[in-house]
Amino acid sequence: MPFTPLETAWFALIGLLWTGYLTLEGFDFGVSVVSPFVARDDLDRRLCLNAIGPVWDGNEVWLITAGGATFAAFPLWYSSLFSGFYLVLFLVLLALIIRGVSFEFRGKIDDARWRRTWDVANFAGSLIPAIVWGAAFTDFVTGVRLSSKGYTSGLLGAVHPVAVFGGLTSLSIFVLSGSLFLALKTTGELSERAKGAATASGAGAAVLLAGLIVWISAAGRPPVPDQLPVAVPLVLAVVGLAAVISATLLASTAFGSARREGMAFVATVVGIVALMGATFSRMFPAVLPASNASAKGGLLIAAAASHHYTLVVMTVVAAIFTPIVLVYQGWTYWVFRQRLTRPPVRSGVGV
Amino acid sequence: MGLQLARWQFAFVTIFHFFLVPVTIGLGLLVAVMQTLAYRRHDAGWDRLTRFFGRMFLINLATGVVSGIVLEFEFGLNWSNYSAFVGNIFGAPLALEALIAFFLESTFVGLWIFGRERLSPRVHLTTIWLTSVGTILSAYFILVANAWMQHPVGYKVEGGQAVLTDFWAVLGNSTALWSFAHTILAAVSTGAALMLGVSVWRAYRDRGVAERSSLFYRAARFAAAFMLVAVILTAVSGDMQARLMDTQQPMKMASAEALYNTSSGASFSIITIGTLNGSRPVFQIRVPHLLSLIADLSWDGQVQGINQVQAAEAAKYGAGSYTPVTWVTYWSFRLMVGAGIAMIGLGAWALWGMRRRHFLGNKWFRRAATFGIALPFLANSTGWIFTEVGRQPWVVYGLLKTSQGVSPVPTADVVFSLVMFVAVYAVIFSADAALMVRAARRELDDVPSATPAPPGDAPDEAARVPSLIY
Numbered sequence: 164m165p166f167t168p169l170e171t172a173w174f175a176l177i178g179l180l181w182t183g184y185l186t187l188e189g190f191d192f193g194v195s196v197v198s199p200f201v202a203r204d205d206l207d208r209r210l211c212l213n214a215i216g217p218v219w220d221g222n223e224v225w226l227i228t229a230g231g232a233t234f235a236a237f238p239l240w241y242s243s244l245f246s247g248f249y250l251v252l253f254l255v256l257l258a259l260i261i262r263g264v265s266f267e268f269r270g271k272i273d274d275a276r277w278r279r280t281w282d283v284a285n286f287a288g289s290l291i292p293a294i295v296w297g298a299a300f301t302d303f304v305t306g307v308r309l310s311s312k313g314y315t316s317g318l319l320g321a322v323h324p325v326a327v328f329g330g331l332t333s334l335s336i337f338v339l340s341g342s343l344f345l346a347l348k349t350t351g352e353l354s355e356r357a358k359g360a361a362t363a364s365g366a367g368a369a370v371l372l373a374g375l376i377v378w379i380s381a382a383g384r385p386p387v388p389d390q391l392p393v394a395v396p397l398v399l400a401v402v403g404l405a406a407v408i409s410a411t412l413l414a415s416t417a418f419g420s421a422r423r424e425g426m427a428f429v430a431t432v433v434g435i436v437a438l439m440g441a442t443f444s445r446m447f448p449a450v451l452p453a454s455n456a457s458a459k460g461g462l463l464i465a466a467a468a469s470h471h472y473t474l475v476v477m478t479v480v481a482a483i484f485t486p487i488v489l490v491y492q493g494w495t496y497w498v499f500r501q502r503l504t505r506p507p508v509r510s511g512v513g514v
Numbered sequence: 515m516g517l518q519l520a521r522w523q524f525a526f527v528t529i530f531h532f533f534l535v536p537v538t539i540g541l542g543l544l545v546a547v548m549q550t551l552a553y554r555r556h557d558a559g560w561d562r563l564t565r566f567f568g569r570m571f572l573i574n575l576a577t578g579v580v581s582g583i584v585l586e587f588e589f590g591l592n593w594s595n596y597s598a599f600v601g602n603i604f605g606a607p608l609a610l611e612a613l614i615a616f617f618l619e620s621t622f623v624g625l626w627i628f629g630r631e632r633l634s635p636r637v638h639l640t641t642i643w644l645t646s647v648g649t650i651l652s653a654y655f656i657l658v659a660n661a662w663m664q665h666p667v668g669y670k671v672e673g674g675q676a677v678l679t680d681f682w683a684v685l686g687n688s689t690a691l692w693s694f695a696h697t698i699l700a701a702v703s704t705g706a707a708l709m710l711g712v713s714v715w716r717a718y719r720d721r722g723v724a725e726r727s728s729l730f731y732r733a734a735r736f737a738a739a740f741m742l743v744a745v746i747l748t749a750v751s752g753d754m755q756a757r758l759m760d761t762q763q764p765m766k767m768a769s770a771e772a773l774y775n776t777s778s779g780a781s782f783s784i785i786t787i788g789t790l791n792g793s794r795p796v797f798q799i800r801v802p803h804l805l806s807l808i809a810d811l812s813w814d815g816q817v818q819g820i821n822q823v824q825a826a827e828a829a830k831y832g833a834g835s836y837t838p839v840t841w842v843t844y845w846s847f848r849l850m851v852g853a854g855i856a857m858i859g860l861g862a863w864a865l866w867g868m869r870r871r872h873f874l875g876n877k878w879f880r881r882a883a884t885f886g887i888a889l890p891f892l893a894n895s896t897g898w899i900f901t902e903v904g905r906q907p908w909v910v911y912g913l914l915k916t917s918q919g920v921s922p923v924p925t926a927d928v929v930f931s932l933v934m935f936v937a938v939y940a941v942i943f944s945a946d947a948a949l950m951v952r953a954a955r956r957e958l959d960d961v962p963s964a965t966p967a968p969p970g971d972a973p974d975e976a977a978r979v980p981s982l983i984y
Contacts, residue, residue: 209982216624216983216984217625220579220621221620221624224612224620224621230608231612231613232613233605235602236609238601238602238675241589241605242589242590242597242921243598245590246590246594250930252590252591253927256584260580260583261938261942263579263580264945264946267572267575268573270984271952272949272952469602470672470677472678476681477606480606480610480613480614485613488621495625499628499632
């Protein structure tokens with residue numbers, strides 16, 4: 164079935180929304196996951212949470228927007244994906260729930276056990292989606308088994324070895340990104356420890372990602388008419404790998420200037436963008452690619468898309484409001500650009 | 515079985531979410547007004563009240579936001595056939611809600627929480643207003659989506675899908691506009707009732723400290739005024755909705771009264787004890803002509819009965835039941851209206867009585883104000899139960915039945931998710947409630963901070979250390 168340029172544009176736009184989501188929430192997941200390893204005391208812990216405090220909620224809205232945009236532009240993508248991957252998505256939603264409240268709840272009662280509870284919620288609530296998103300997108304890239312009723316293999320059908328490997332890869336990339344963000348936003352020993360964590364997780368991420376690229380390339384997928392040459396996603400994935408390696412090297416070099424942390428963080432952003440580009444260009448022209456040849460490529464863009472008028476309306480709205488959102492979200496990062504420092508009174512350490 | 519479980523799950527996560535949402539919308543707006551008063555009048559008292567109620571606003575917002583994420587995906591999770599059918603139309607307001615409202619709300623609330631010392635007072639004030647605008651816009655878009663399910667407009671059905679033909683008709687749906695007014699006003703009433711209950715209690719509890727007590731007395735009167743006006747307007751807008759319902763969804767109107775046969779000058783029963791099949795009420799209090807008045811604002815207007823609408827819809831859509839569970843619609847409608855009337859009474863009593871300070875010594879008033887906090891929650895929940903149950907068996911009125919919309923998800927998966935939702939929501943709701951109670955008991959912040967520290971007062975280095983909020 165042919166697909167229109169507008170449908171293709173919306174496929175790309177949804178890819179961009181997921182990219183925005185995983186780039187932004189990726190680092191705040193990473194900060195939450197790495198903080199138990201780099202925080203030495205409650206104050207460190209608070210510095211970690213406050214580093215992402217003003218922005219995490221706005222970052223998460225990228226996910227909701229991706230969900231809503233998928234619903235509007237590709238109703239069949241939305242309906243088959245989320246009902247098919249019912250328990251997988253449910254698990255992520257539960258994690259996001261306990262994580263979301265943990266930020267606000269943690270500091271409201273001055274009690275060690277209370278704080279400990281919400282620390283665990285914050286950690287687990289970030290760890291689970293950081294793994295699941297990577298696993299899910301690995302599933303999409305390698306294709307899932309589709310019957311005439313769509314995807315019906317449940318949770319177990321989604322947990323292939325390669326998907327688990329993909330999940331660990333995304334986790335390590337997010338921890339790299341989060342550690343670098345933390346190194347950028349803090350000072351002193353906490354910043355140094357975060358940089359150390361960046362080096363370690365970056366090395367892990369590079370190895371896992373290289374393995375994942377080889378694995379996915381070797382596994383292959385039944386060809387689909389109109390698909391992009393395999394070289395396109397492959398090149399993008401290698402760019403992503405190169406960016407992850409650069410970020411790790413920049414973090415590890417003992418120069419220690421803020422500029423390098425900044426450059427390293429930018430490199431992880433480039434890496435995640437390239438990897439998401441690889442993911443969506445590999446999925447194209449399917450929104451839910453199939454691993455079995457009998458499914459004829461899976462759920463394709465043209466079959467899943469809304470009618471032209473809906474897409475036109477959505478395009479006009481997106482063209483007006485997306486730039487506005489980008490401006491004020493960007494402004495938030497500018498307002499909170501300062502590093503967080505341990506207050507001299509409490510720590511007894513000078514700035 | 516799977517269908518019933520999916521319905522229970524949707525009902526549970528939605529009612530839970532909407533328990534919190536009106537507080538966010540209402541309290542957010544009231545806090546924004548308070549901060550405006552603090553800013554305009556350079557009044558440290560309003561500033562302290564802003565912080566006090568702002569804290570409650572944020573605790574509630576956190577729980578409201580996370581329970582809202584679930585709803586964005588719930589249609590796909592449990593109602594995939596519904597989603598596939600309506601996505602062309604229903605998806606657009608959802609996407610707009612995220613793009614236009616959620617980004618605004620989440621970004622600016624972050625700036626409001628963390629920006630107090632980083633932004634100028636004027637910009638900081640703007641951030642709470644933009645947060646509030648975000649919460650109100652989100653209500654508009656989601657109600658546009660819901661209104662389309664109650665009264666579909668601007669569409670045609672093509673190839674087994676509802677297809678959008680006129681987006682402006684969807685945005686300007688009469689059902690959406692009145693439901694938006696009703697919901698926002700109800701939310702302001704909710705925030706105000708909460709503020710009133712807390713303030714009356716605190717004004718009395720802190721009576722030993724005159725300055726604190728008088729601040730809460732001020733907040734109590736502020737809240738009472740908002741509440742009275744908002745509840746009355748909620749009732750007016752609700753009446754407009756009833757008239758739309760009478761033409762758009764006659765079955766819902768009939769089942770609100772359990773009116774089995776079409777009547778002119780129909781009466782309204784305040785309470786019925788006995789069988790609800792319309793034949794043998796054991797005990798009833800009835801107000802003559804009231805149902806006709808509600809339905810079309812006329813003394814002798816005709817209101818269609820359940821039996822007649824059932825027959826008409828069966829002729830139009832084919833054999834089957836088109837009658838909702840009447841005892842649910844009957845009682846939820848009465849609880850909603852009753853709670854609303856009680857709130858009008860409470861608001862008027864509070865506003866009249868609190869002209870004088872010593873009225874706070876009235877034990878019965880204090881109790882009424884405290885228990886009055888529960889009234890809007892009762893009205894909000896029963897109001898939505900009425901609206902949604904009253905639409906059954908339809909999920910999209912006249913186009914798609916609820917039974918046709920459900921996902922083909924294994925029953926065991928839905929059992930698991932429902933049990934887990936109940937368990938996790940119970941935990942976070944308990945934590946939320948405990949924190950709200952603590953916040954209500956908390957001392958007013960004693961640092962008046964509307965006025966920034968004079969320059970040169972603090973060493974430059976220390977002044978640049980951002981304070982930790984979380």
